[in-house]
Amino acid sequence: MATDESAPLLGKSPPSRKWSLLSLHSRILVAAFIISASFNYTQTPLLYVFRVMVCEEYYRHAPPYDGDGDRCSRNEIDSGSAAQIAIMGTISISFSITNLFVAGWQMRKMGPKMALALQIFFPVLRVCVQAASLLVGAKGGIIMMQASQAITILGGPAGYILILNTIIAEITEPAGRTSMFGILQGVTMVGVALGYFVGGWVAENLGIIRPFQLAAVSLSFSCIYCLLCIPYIDPNTVSREKRETKPKGVTAFLGPLRSMAPQRLRLQDGRVVKHCGVMFLALGIFTGVLATGYAPTLLQMYSMTVFDFNPTNNSLLMAVNGLIRGVFLMFIFPQIISLGRRWFKTSTEPVALQPSPESPIPTHPQDFDPVPATVADAEPTKPPLPVAEVEGGAFDLFFLRWSLVLDGVITALAAFATRGWHIYLVGFLLPLASGSAPASKGVLTEMVPSSQRADALQAMTLVEYMATFSTLGIFGAIFSSLADLGKSYMTFYCNAAIAIVAVSILLLSSFPPPGSEHVPDDVEEWHGSNEGERSYTDARSYSKVPPEARDAVGRSLNDFRFIGDWTVEQHGGTFDADLAWLNAQAAGLQGADRRVVVLMHYSTAVDKRSVDPTHRTSRIASGFVTDLTEQTCWDSRAFGAHTL
Template sequence: KVLLAGFIISFSFSFTQVPIFYVFHLMECDVYYETHPPYTGPGDRCSLNEIAAGTATQFSLLGMSTTFCGTLNLFLTGWTVKKWGPRFALVLQTFIPAIRVATQVLGVLAGGAAGETIIQSTQLITILGGPAGYILVVNTIAGELVEPMQRTAVFGQLQGCIMLGQAIGYLLGGMTGDAFGIRMPFQVAFFLFLISSAYARFVLPFISPESLSDGKKDTGRGGGVSGFLAPLKIMAPQHVRLFSGRVTKHYGVLFLCCGIFLGVLATGYAPLLIQMYATAYFDFSQADNGWLMSGNALMRSFFLFFIFPRIISAGRSCDEDQDALARIPSRPEELEVPVAGNQADQDPLALEQSELTDEEERTACHFDLFFLRWSLLVDGLLTAGAALCTRNWHIYLAAFLLPFGSGSAPAGKGVITEMCSHSQRTDALNAVTLVENIARLATQGFFGFLFSALAETGQAYLTFYVNAAVAIVGMAVLYLSHFP
C-alpha cells in the first residue's frame, strides 16, 4: 500500500513538470513581443535566443523557489507527523498541492508577465505541502510498518516506485499537453492529487504519534521552536558510553550527513548534466531528451525495486563478522526498568533472543554503511565514463548504466535510522531529506555554473570528472562515519 502511494503521488507531482516548462516558454514569448515588433521571419516566432534565455531564467527561479520552500516544508511536515501522525500529514501533503495546481491554471489563463508572476507565487504554497514533505512521510510510514532488518530494502523499493511514477508522469504529462492543450495537464493533476489524498486517508493505516516516540509525551519535541529544529539536533554529536564505561562524543551521524550531502551533490546533477551535454554536443531534440530521461528514470526504478533489495540481502548474508560488541545503553529511553515484584517473571531465553536480534540488526546495518560508501565510488566511475561518449548511442548507454550506481539514498536512510533511537526515527529521516534537499539546491548552482564555464572553452566533458571526484570525496567522508 505504501509503495503504491509513493507511485501515485510522485506521478501526480511529475505530471506538470514538462508542461510547466513549455508554459514559461509561451509566456516569455508573449512578454518579449510586448516590447518588440511582430515576428515576420520563417519558423517559430518564439525560437529566439532572448526568449530561450528568459525561459531558462524563469525556470531556474522556479526550481530554486521550489527547493527553498520545500526545505521549509520539511520542518513543518516533520512537526505535523509528530503532532497528528503520518497519515494526516500525508493527506495535507497531497491535498494542498491540488490547490497549488488549481491556482497555476489561473496563471496559464492569464499568460504573459501576469501568468509568470502567478505561477512563481504559487510556490509559496509548497511550504504547506510539496514533494519534499510527502517523501518524508511515506518513508516514515514504511519505516514503521516493516521489520528493522527489511527497512533499508523497503526504502529502496519505495524510491524505485517514486522514480517509476516520475518517469511515467514526465511522458504522459507532455503527451497530454500536446494532445489536449497546455491547460489540460494542470487540470488532470488537480484530480490526481485529490485521488492521492483520498488514497492516503482511506487506504493507508493509521499510526499514532505516540508510537513514533515509544509512547512518551514530549512537549519540547512536539511543539514550539524546538519541535521544528529537532531534525537539526539529530546531526549534533551524541554522547555515548563505551564498553569500558567511558562517556565520549559520537560524530557518526554528523559525518554520515556530510557524506550524504556530497553524494547527492555529485549524483543529483548527473541526469541533468548528461541531458545538457547531449543537447549541446550531440544535437538531442526535446523528444530525444524526453526518452533519455524517462529511460534513465525507468532503469533507476528497476534497479531500486528489484536489484537493490537483493544486493542488500546477499551482502548481509555474506557478512560473517560476529565480533561486533553491543553498545551499552546511553539514553534513558533505552534502559529497561523492571517493575517491582516482577523481576522473577522475566524469561532469560526471551532476553537472550532479543539480544541476538539486536546483534543481527547491528551487523546488517554495518553492511548497509559499507554499501553506501562503495555505491558512491561506483557512481563516480560511471559518471566519469560518460565523458568518453563520442556518439549518440554512447549517451543512451551512459544513461542506462548510471542507475547501477544509485542506492545511496535508501541506504543512507536505513543507516541513520539505526544510528538513532526509535523515538528519533522521524527526525532522523527528516534530517536526511533536509540534507538531500539542500544538496540538490547546491548542485544546481555549482555544477550549472561549472558546466557553463567549461562549455565556453569547449571542455564541458570535464564536468563529468569533477562530478566523479566529488562522489569519491563523499565516499572518503563516509569512512569517518561509524556506529557507536
C-alpha cells in the same frame, strides 16, 4: 506431538513474509506509486514551458525571428531558461525545507494518515495556479509560475516522502529496513517514470496545459485513496521519546537536527567519548546529493540545448531513467544488500542478539513468582524475542560509498556524448549506480537509538533537500555560465569531481564501537572543583539478571512486556557498561578529599535488612537488585562518604 502440559495447544508456524494486496506495506507502496506519478506529470512540461515563456519574453524586445529552424534555439534563450528554472528550483526547495517541518508537526499532531492527505491536497491548488499561468505567458507567466511554489510550504513532495519513509521505518523490522527503503524508492521511481512519460506525451499530443489538469485530477484521487486505504496510526507511536522531555518553540522546530550532532557513547571500559559517525554520514550525503542531484535536470537541459530534444524526447529519457531505477531498487538492490551483508560479515561488525531459549509454561504453583507490578491480563508463553538493532550496516555503508563512485564515473562519461542516443544510454546506466539514498537511510536508522529514528529520518531528508537546494542554485548557475560559452558539457565534470569529495567524506563515517551505548545529552556528571566539596553523579545502572532467571524476569516485569525493542539481554548488557563506567569514575576519585553521593534507581545490596521478606526467595529479584558490595564503586576508601 509433545504430550506434556508445557506444550502450547497450537503449534508454532513461521510468520509468512508474503504480502497481500491489502497488507499495510502494499497499501503504502500503492500510495507511493500514484502520488509520485501525480507529482511528475508536470515536470517535463515545466521545462518546456519555461523555455517557451523566456522565448516569448525575448522576442518582445528583440527583432522578429527570420530564418529556418527553431526560433528559440539561441544561447541567450537557453541561458535565460536555465536561469529561470534554477530560480524556480531554488524557490521550490526553500519552501520544501519548511514543508519538512510542517509535515513533521502534522505527523505528531494528527498522525501519518491525515498528514499524508494534507501533503497531497495543497499541491492540487498549486497545479491549478500553474495551469492559469500558462494562459498569461511571457514574464507574467514566469512570475506566476514561480510564486505558486509558496503553496509547497503546506504540502509537497518533501512532506509525503518523509511521511512514507517514517511509516516504513516504524512498521519494518530492523533487518529489512534498508531493503524496504529501496523498494519504497523503487516504486516511487516507477511512478516518476510513468509521470514523466505520460506528462510528456500528453503535452505533445493534447496540449501543454493538459498535464497540469491531469495532475490536479490525479492528486485529488491520491488524497481520497490515502483517506480510505491508509490506516490510522497513533501519532504517539511515531516517536518513543517522552513528551515531557521534548523541547518547545524554536528549539522544537530545529530539534531533528540534533540527531545529526556528534553522539555521546559509553564504551565497554566505561569511558564516555564523542562519536561523529552520523555527522560525517550527513555531511557525506549532503555532498553526494550536491554532486548527483542536478543530474536529471542537467541531462534534460543538455539534451535540449545540444541535441534539440522536445518534450516527448525528454519525457522518454526520464521515463527510461526512472523505470530502470525503479526496477533496480525494487528487485536488484534488496538482493545486493542481502548477499553483500552475508559476504561482508567481519569480526568488527556488531553481533546480532540471539533469541533466548523458549520459556516453559508454568504448570505448578511453585513455578509462579510474585509480580510486583500490574501486568496485562494475558501473558505470553515466552518473553519477547530480542530484536537486533544493527543488521549488517557495515556493508550498507560500503555500498553507499561505491555507488557514489560509480555515479560520478557515469556522470563524467555523459560529457563525451555526441549523439542523441548517447544521452539515452547515460539515462539507462545512471540508475545502476543508484541506491545511495535507501542505503544512507538504512545506515542512519542503525546508527541512532530507536527513540531518535523519526527525528533522524526527518533531519536526513532535510539534509538531502538542502543539498538539492544548493545544487540547483550552484550547478544551475554553472550550467548557465558554461552555456553562454558554448561549453555546457563541462558541467558533467564538475558533478563527478564533487561526487569523489562526497566519497572521501563518507570514509570518515563509521558505526559506534561494538558494545558501546548511547548516552543521552541530558545525562551529565558534575564534580566539585574545590577540596572538601560534595559531588553528585547520576548512575543510570540497571540490574544483572543471571541466565537461570531470564525467563521468569522476562515474563513478569513490565519493562520487557511493554517497552519495544528492549530485552532481558539488553538490560543486562547495559548494566555491564554502566557498572564499568561507575567503577572507572570511583577509581578516579580514590584519595580525593570529597564527599560523593551516587544516586541509583536499582538496589545495590542484598542485605536481608533491605529486602522485603516476601520477596527474598523470588526468582525475579534480579530484575530489581544486584549486589555491588564487591565492586570498586562500593569501596568506601574511594569516597569520603558513600550514599546509595
